[in-house]
Structures are given as C-alpha cells and as structure tokens.
Amino acid sequence: MSAVFKREFRSFFSSPVGYIVVAAIAFFSGLFFYFINILGFNPDLSYVFGSLFPFVLIILPLVTMRLFSDEKRQKTDQALLTSPVSITGIVMGKFFAAMLVYVISLMLMIVFAMIIAFQVTPDWTIIIGNYIGIILLGGLIISIGLLISSLTESQLIAAIGTLGISFLLILMDSFAAQFSNLTILTTVVNFLSVSQRYGSFTSGIIAYDDIIFFLSMQALFLFLTVRVLDRKRWS
C-alpha cells in the first residue's frame, strides 16, 4: 500500500494536476477570505468554507479521474495486480494519496484562522467543525471518484460521472423536497442527506454519528471499488 501511495502522491506533483488543485483551492479560499473576512471585518471563517465548497466539488473529480482509468488504459494495472499487494491495499494507497493532496490544498485555511486569531478570539469549534466537515465530504467525493474511475478507461467519463453523482448526493434534499407528501422518501433522504450532516459540522456541531456516517460511506465506495477491480479478473 505504501508503494502505491508514494507513487500516486508523487505523480500528482510530477504532472500539473497536483499544482493546479492546490493553486485553485488556495486562490479561491484566499479570494473569499479577503472579501468576506478582511474587507467585511468578519471573524467568522465558515462563510469562506461555505463558498469554497462548490469549487471543491468541481475540482476533486479532476483529482480522482485518472487514478484507475489511466492504469487500465496504459495496462499498468497488470503490474499492480500481479504484485504481492492486495487489491484493498492498492485502492487504499490511491485513496490516501488523493486525500493528502486535498488536505494540503486546505492548509491555507489554517493561516487564515491564525490571522483572525491575531485580532479577535475566533470561534474555534466552528473552524474545527468546518475543517472536519469539508475533509470528510471531500473524502466521500474522492471515494466516489475512485469507484467511477475504476469503471471506465476514459478520464473524461470518470470526471463527469463523479461530478454528476456528487451533485446528485448534495442536491438530494432539494429533489426530495418536491415529494414532501411521501414520508418514507423524506425519512430515507433525511438519513442519507449529505448536506444536512455537512451543515451541522459547519455550525460547529461535531457529532459522532455524522463522522461515522461519512466514514462508512467512504468505506462503502472504497469497498465497491475493490469489488469492481476484483470482478474484472473473473469476467
């Protein structure tokens, strides 16, 4: 797993992808920080997190799109699958590499929090809650991206597919609101609602069941990725 992780992480930064992701997230978070917090004399960072979120949603599929589709296209998966590493190890290596790139791109937010801390005492629970929330949600999108990437040889399809499914997950509540007379649907959607659970993080509520929800959703998609790769050997 560590070999795959190291290679994958390095390859993000031996191609422009890693730099573009970090630069784009840094640029937009800096922009929002400047307009909302500096110009607006506002010590609350959750607006920056909130505005950053749609960009994360668009950028993360670009991080995950090549992870498996490219291996298949260039036939390098033959090296991975014939090496003494389990498929789970390969999937986890790639997942953590993408996570690390993502977390690095969010590092700038710590600097922003410190700038605010020089002036006033910021609400740390809200900042930490936002941080955990955006990392967990990003992790979910990355795990979805891995699954879609393992299903296709085309990076474009992987990126668009991941984007579509991520949007659907986040907009699920609004769709369900159209059918408010169907109580079963509302109950299910409320339980599975990504945006509601993410919302409680942004208001500083760090609840175990939300953390477990996100982690288990990630585990589910990673497990499905392992199954997809394993099933290819049998077909």
Add this chain to the structure above:
Amino acid sequence: MIEVQNLSKRYGSHQAVKNISFRVEEGEILGFLGPNGAGKTTTMNILTGYLSASSGVAKIKDFDVLEQPNQAKMNIGYLPEQPPLYLDMTVREYLDFMYDLKKCKLPRKQHIAEICRLVKIEGVYGRLIKNLSKGYRQRVGFAQALIGNPPVLILDEPTVGLDPKQILEIRSLIKSLGKHHTVILSSHILQEIEAVCDRIIIINNGELVADDTAANLAKKYSNDRRLLVRVAGSQEDVLNTLSRVPGVERIVSQGEKEPGVFEFSIEPEEGADVRREISERIAARNWAIMGMQSKEMTLEEVFIALTREQLGTTKKGGRSK
C-alpha cells in the same frame, strides 16, 4: 515449479482456454507457441494472478495462485505483452517503485544497478520513460520483471519491437537466466522458441495440442522418414550395395548432383535406423559420404500442421451438427 491442471477460462460464451494441463520443472525454459488468439496471453495472465481461471488450478512453487496469491506472486516476474510502464516516471523512479511494490528485500541500489547492467539500460537510467524508444521500454519492462530475483519468469513476447541485435542480446539473456530460473516464454517467432527453449507447448484454439522438445515434435509429426544421401562413387555400385543394407525398404537414385557425386533417396522400414550401417558400408568400399540429411519436419512445418489439423477437426465437428 509451475503446475497447471485442467485450466479453463471462459469470457462470456467464448472459451479462451480449454482444459489445459502442463508442468514446468525448475530450471526449464518452456516455449509457448500458438497463433494469435490461441490463449497464450490468457494462460499467462492466469498464471500471474491477473485473471482468475473459470476452473482448474495453477500453482507456482506449490502456492495456489488463487488461494495464496501473495506468496505465489512473490515468486513470479512477469513481463506482459505491453510492458506496464508509467510514462510519467523516470526509469530510476519506476524501478524504485517496482522494488517497493514487490516488497523486495535485496540491497536496493546494488540489486537495481545489477539488473540495469543485465538488460543494458544504465544509459537511460535518469530519463523519462515517455521519451524512450520501443526497444528501451521493452528492456525497462524486462528489468521490472527481474526485480526481486524471482525464481519464475513469465515473459509474453519479450523481443517484440527490438532490433535484430537487441533480439539476440535478449535471447542470450533469457538463456543465461534459464540456468537459475524457471522461464515460460511466449512468442510467435518459431526460430526464437527453437533457439531458446528446452521444451515447447503448442496451443491452438485454447487447447493444448503438443508438449515436447522441438526435436521430438519434429520426429513425432513427421510422416516422411526418407534419408537423402550423397555419395562420391559409381551410381550402380552404390545402389547395389545400399539396397542390401538391412532395414532399407527402397532406394532411388536422384542423379548426379555434383561431379562424381550422386544423390540417393533412401526409405527405411518403420522404426529402423539405417544411418550407421550405410556409412559403414560406404566407408568399407572406400567411397565417401558427401552429405546425409533426414527429411524431418521443421518446427515451422509441425506448427502449421498442428494448427491446421485443429481447424479441420473443428470444421468437421460443425458439419456433424
């Protein structure tokens, strides 16, 4: 070292490999021969654990590829048809990565340097794989298979894309590796298989049609037992002398091929080896044998005969339905 029992692989309705069984002993170089689409690559992919068999067992060093995949894979170096290279890495980074991936325990620098020397890629060690020619890429792929010094090497068309000089180099490398490794080598270049391999397996339409040494294959499938002998001596006398050799069924003169040298076509009885007797009798008469040739089939002829035969039987099967 390698054991394959009743291996089958089915892709949907297409049966790519049908009930193949064979063994490869330690230190043996086995040639895998077959027309395109015969199932060579599929069999190799199953042996290396890249694909799973629909039924049957494949064992590497007593480790079942399906049951104990990691132990089995630890003992295999695999060079697939298209070398699995990451184009955005340098040769150094790539070999380092493969070293980690294979969980190799040998001293890293020394081991990788030795492999690079063996396959002659020291000169491109720092270059991006993207910028290498086909021949160098193939060699980097070969280097990757050698990492960890695995006892079993599985090479799928290792000389594709190389120039004639490189082909000879790689062939002699495989031969020298064969002293300490068990090698399975697929190719559709018959001369290559003949030059390198101790034993040959021919696969056609997913079925194993032959498993023997090149010489035995040629003998076994050759119906033509004729000997062509050129003798410097008088035509009539030679005919008289040789027709009296026990075991000679028929002898025909083919006329004068060189000044004073006649060629004779000799048909021995089945199972009889008349070569020694012929040469002794000719020597006794103070004539000279200027050439003796048995009309055995070449590997190429055997291959064509075997793969064609197969086509014929499948056609018959189709008709009877």
